[in-house]
Amino acid sequence: MNKNQALPWDHPRFRSWIAVGRACQLMQQVLTRALADLDIKPPHLDILVNLYRFEGMTQQELARKLLVGRSNMSMLLPQMEKRGLIARSGDSRDRRVLRLSLTEEGRSLAEKAMQIQTEVIERTLSHTPIERCQELAEIMESVAASLIREIRDEE
Amino acid sequence: MNKNQALPWDHPRFRSWIAVGRACQLMQQVLTRALADLDIKPPHLDILVNLYRFEGMTQQELARKLLVGRSNMSMLLPQMEKRGLIARSGDSRDRRVLRLSLTEEGRSLAEKAMQIQTEVIERTLSHTPIERCQELAEIMESVAASLIREIRDEE
DNA sequence: ACTTTATTGTTCAATGTTGAACATTAGCGG
DNA sequence: CCGCTAATGTTCAACATTGAACAATAAAGT
Missing domain, CATH: 1.20.5 (Single alpha-helices involved in coiled-coils or other helix-helix interfaces)
Structure with a gap:
C-alpha cells in the first residue's frame, strides 16, 4: 500500500539508533547485576558519581544533570541519607535548597561502584x-x- | 587517597559510554513526546514495529526481542488487543502459545508511529x-x- | 503409558518513576 | 515595606516494570 514510503529499517540512521537503544538497555541490565553486590542500582550510582565530582550540588541541579524529575531525587536522596552515604545540609544563604555531599562511607562506596562500572564498560568496549x-x-x-x-x- | 586509580572520566571508553547513555535517555524523552499525539508510548511502538516485521510471533519471542520480561507482555498486549491494535490467536499445534498479529488499525498506526520515529532520528542525526x-x-x-x-x- | 522436566502465559505484590499540587523561601517591582 | 512571580523540595496518586508463584500444556526419560 505504501511502497512510496521506504521501510524504516532501510534507513541507515534508523538502524543505527535502534542498535544504540538495544546496547543501552543491555548495558543497564549487566550493570544492574554487577552492582548488586554493593546493594545499589544504576540510579544510585549516577548520584554517587555526580556528587563525587561536584560537591555541594543542589537536588534540583542534580536532577537536571541526571535528566530526571525533582521528585525522583526527593525519593532517593533521603533514603541514601538514612543509609549514611550522603549528607544534606541547608544553605544559610538560600534556605530553600539542600546542599549535597558524600560521607566518607559514600565516597568509599562511590569509588568501588565506579570501579565496577569502569570494568564493565572497558570489558565491553575492549x-x-x-x-x-x-x-x-x-x-x-x-x-x-x-x-x-x-x-x-x-x- | 587513591591517586593510583585514574578517575573514570579520564578513560575514553568510560566517557564515551556516559555520552551514549545520556543521548539515549534524551531520545526516549523526545520520542515519548512525539508519540503522544498517537496516544502510545515507546514500549507500544516497539511492539508495533516488531509485529509489523514479524507476523505470528509468540509473546515470549517478542519479550526476548524487546529485552523485557514475559509479564510485561502479559500487561501490555491484552490492553493493545482491547484497543483493537493487535490480535492474539491460539496455535493449534502448541496450545500454550498465543500468535500475535497486527489488525488493519494496528498496521496503520504502526506506520504512522514509525514515520514519527524515523523523523525524530533523521532530524537528530542529520x-x-x-x-x-x-x-x-x-x-x-x-x-x-x-x-x-x-x-x-x-x- | 507414566512420571518428570521445561516452557508458556497470567497474576500479584514490590519497586521505581513521573507529574501535579502544595508549602516555603527568594527575588523583584512597585 | 508589600505584593507578585519564580524556584526549591516534598508528597501523593497514577502508571510501568519486575520477579516469583501458579496453572496449563508440551516434550523427554523411563
Whole structure:
C-alpha cells in the first residue's frame, strides 16, 4: 500500500539508533547485576558519581544533570541519607535548597561502584579502538546537544 | 587517597559510554513526546514495529526481542488487543502459545508511529554523515553481542 | 503409558518513576 | 515595606516494570 514510503529499517540512521537503544538497555541490565553486590542500582550510582565530582550540588541541579524529575531525587536522596552515604545540609544563604555531599562511607562506596562500572564498560568496549570510542563520544554528544535544544525549544 | 586509580572520566571508553547513555535517555524523552499525539508510548511502538516485521510471533519471542520480561507482555498486549491494535490467536499445534498479529488499525498506526520515529532520528542525526552512522551501528551491534554473551554466560 | 522436566502465559505484590499540587523561601517591582 | 512571580523540595496518586508463584500444556526419560 505504501511502497512510496521506504521501510524504516532501510534507513541507515534508523538502524543505527535502534542498535544504540538495544546496547543501552543491555548495558543497564549487566550493570544492574554487577552492582548488586554493593546493594545499589544504576540510579544510585549516577548520584554517587555526580556528587563525587561536584560537591555541594543542589537536588534540583542534580536532577537536571541526571535528566530526571525533582521528585525522583526527593525519593532517593533521603533514603541514601538514612543509609549514611550522603549528607544534606541547608544553605544559610538560600534556605530553600539542600546542599549535597558524600560521607566518607559514600565516597568509599562511590569509588568501588565506579570501579565496577569502569570494568564493565572497558570489558565491553575492549574490542573497539580508542579512536572509534572518541568518534562515538563526539556523535553522542552532538546528538545529546541536538535533543536538549529540541526539548528546550518545545518549552 | 587513591591517586593510583585514574578517575573514570579520564578513560575514553568510560566517557564515551556516559555520552551514549545520556543521548539515549534524551531520545526516549523526545520520542515519548512525539508519540503522544498517537496516544502510545515507546514500549507500544516497539511492539508495533516488531509485529509489523514479524507476523505470528509468540509473546515470549517478542519479550526476548524487546529485552523485557514475559509479564510485561502479559500487561501490555491484552490492553493493545482491547484497543483493537493487535490480535492474539491460539496455535493449534502448541496450545500454550498465543500468535500475535497486527489488525488493519494496528498496521496503520504502526506506520504512522514509525514515520514519527524515523523523523525524530533523521532530524537528530542529520548532521552525522551516513558512513559515521554505519560505524556507529557496527560498534553498537558489537557491544550488544558482547553483552548478550555476558548475560548468557552468567547463567 | 507414566512420571518428570521445561516452557508458556497470567497474576500479584514490590519497586521505581513521573507529574501535579502544595508549602516555603527568594527575588523583584512597585 | 508589600505584593507578585519564580524556584526549591516534598508528597501523593497514577502508571510501568519486575520477579516469583501458579496453572496449563508440551516434550523427554523411563
